[in-house]
Amino acid sequence: MASRRREYFRKTRKVRMRDLKHSVTGWLGMISALLSAGLFVVSVCFSYYYKGDADIYVGSVGLLALVLAAGAFVLGILAVREEKVRPVPPRMSLALGMVMTVLLVGLYAYGI
DSSP states (O other): OHHHHHHHHHHTGGGOGGGOBOOHHHHHHHHHHHHHHHHHHHHHHHHHHTTTOOHHHHHHHHHHHHHHHHHHHHHHHHHHHSSSBOSHHHHHHHHHHHHHHHHHHHHHHHHO
16 A cells, blocks of 8 residues: 555656745736736726826826736746746736736727
C-alpha cells in the first residue's frame, strides 16, 4: 500500500501546487485591472452625480482607467508566459484587463 502511494506522488509531482510560486507580475496585473474596474465605477458615479455634465472629470478618470486596463492586459500576458507560477492571478489579470480595455475603448469610440 505504501508503495502505491509513493508511486502516485512520484507521478503527480509535476502538478502539485506547493511547487508553484506566486507571480509578482500576475499580482501587479490583477491589482491594476481591479483599480481600472474601480475607476470605471467611479467615472460612472461622477457622470450620474453631475447629470452627464462632468466633462473633464469623467474623461480624465476614464483615460486613467484605460491606461491601467491596458497595462493589466500586458502584464497578464507576460505573467501567463512565466513557468512554474500559480495560474489564477495571471489569468484573472489577463481576462479582466482584456474586458476592461475593450469596454473602455468601446465607450470612447461610442463617445466620438
